[in-house]
Amino acid sequence: MKAMPDRTPELGLARALVETVVTVADDFDEDRHLGRVSQVCAELLDALAAGVMYTDAQDAVRIATSRRGERLARELLEAQHLGGPCIDCFGSGKPVGPVRLAARDAVARWPEFAARATAQGVDVALAVALRARGRVYGVLGVFAAEPKADSALGLAQALADVAAAGLHNQRAYTECRDLSRQLQAALSSRIRIEQAKGILAERWQTGTDAAFGAMRRYARRERLVMDTVAGMVLQGTLDDAMLQDGYGPSR
Structure with a gap:
C-alpha cells in the first residue's frame, strides 16, 4: 500500500x-x-x-x-x-x-x-x-x-x-560512556599491577609489598607509569637486574 x-x-x-x-x-x-x-x-x-x-x-x-x-x-x-x-x-x-x-x-x-x-x-x-x-x-x-x-x-x-x-x-550518554571507559581502564591497570606483583613475589620468594616497592622505584627512576612497568613484567621484557638495580627485594 x-x-x-x-x-x-x-x-x-x-x-x-x-x-x-x-x-x-x-x-x-x-x-x-x-x-x-x-x-x-x-x-x-x-x-x-x-x-x-x-x-x-x-x-x-x-x-x-x-x-x-x-x-x-x-x-x-x-x-x-x-x-x-x-x-x-x-x-x-x-x-x-x-x-x-x-x-x-x-x-x-x-x-x-x-x-x-x-x-x-x-x-x-x-x-x-x-x-x-x-x-x-x-x-x-x-x-x-x-x-x-x-x-x-x-x-x-x-x-x-x-x-x-x-x-x-x-x-549525558557520552559522559557516562567516557566515565565507564575510564573506570574500566583503571580496573584493568590495577589488575595488571597486582598480577605483576604476584609474579615478582613468587619469583623472588618475597612479599608482594617488596615486589611493589621495586616496581615503584623503577617507575620513578625511568619516569614511567606503574601500569607500563607492570605490563613489562607480564610480557617478560624487564629483567630482574634492571628492576632491582642494586636495591634487591627485601626478604
Missing part, C-alpha cells in the same frame, strides 16, 4: 519527532541532527530558511542550518553578532517573535540584522530556545517571507524541545 502523505502540520510534526528522537549512539553527529531539525522546521512552516545556533560540548558556538535556504540561514545567524532575535532568545531563554522585521520597533532594536534580512526578502523572524533540564543549549531561528499562523511559534518550540532533548541525552 502506498503511504499517505502528511496532510496536516500535526502529522508532519509527529513524523519529525519520530525521526529525531534517537540520538543516543556513538556515531551521533550534532550538526546533522540539528540540521535535520532545521530542515523539518523550514518545511513545516514553509519558511525561506531555518537554522540553529548552539554551543557544543566544548562551549564553542556552532551553526547548523536547513538545506532549504542554507546560505541565507547561515548568513542571518552569523549576522546577529551585533543583535538579533536569536541572540535575544539565547540570553533570556524566552521565545522571540514572530517579528515583522520592517516594523519600526524591529528596525530600532536590530538595525543591522533587520536591514540585511529584509534586503533578502525576509519579512518575519522568530526564535525559540533549545532548552532541556533547565539548560539552554542553543536557539532555533526561522526566517520567512510572510506572516505565519499563530501555531507557528508552538510548532517551532516543539521541534526545539526535541532537539534539545536529543543533545541532552547524547551528552
Whole structure:
C-alpha cells in the first residue's frame, strides 16, 4: 500500500519527532541532527530558511542550518553578532517573535540584522530556545517571507524541545560512556599491577609489598607509569637486574 502523505502540520510534526528522537549512539553527529531539525522546521512552516545556533560540548558556538535556504540561514545567524532575535532568545531563554522585521520597533532594536534580512526578502523572524533540564543549549531561528499562523511559534518550540532533548541525552550518554571507559581502564591497570606483583613475589620468594616497592622505584627512576612497568613484567621484557638495580627485594 502506498503511504499517505502528511496532510496536516500535526502529522508532519509527529513524523519529525519520530525521526529525531534517537540520538543516543556513538556515531551521533550534532550538526546533522540539528540540521535535520532545521530542515523539518523550514518545511513545516514553509519558511525561506531555518537554522540553529548552539554551543557544543566544548562551549564553542556552532551553526547548523536547513538545506532549504542554507546560505541565507547561515548568513542571518552569523549576522546577529551585533543583535538579533536569536541572540535575544539565547540570553533570556524566552521565545522571540514572530517579528515583522520592517516594523519600526524591529528596525530600532536590530538595525543591522533587520536591514540585511529584509534586503533578502525576509519579512518575519522568530526564535525559540533549545532548552532541556533547565539548560539552554542553543536557539532555533526561522526566517520567512510572510506572516505565519499563530501555531507557528508552538510548532517551532516543539521541534526545539526535541532537539534539545536529543543533545541532552547524547551528552549525558557520552559522559557516562567516557566515565565507564575510564573506570574500566583503571580496573584493568590495577589488575595488571597486582598480577605483576604476584609474579615478582613468587619469583623472588618475597612479599608482594617488596615486589611493589621495586616496581615503584623503577617507575620513578625511568619516569614511567606503574601500569607500563607492570605490563613489562607480564610480557617478560624487564629483567630482574634492571628492576632491582642494586636495591634487591627485601626478604
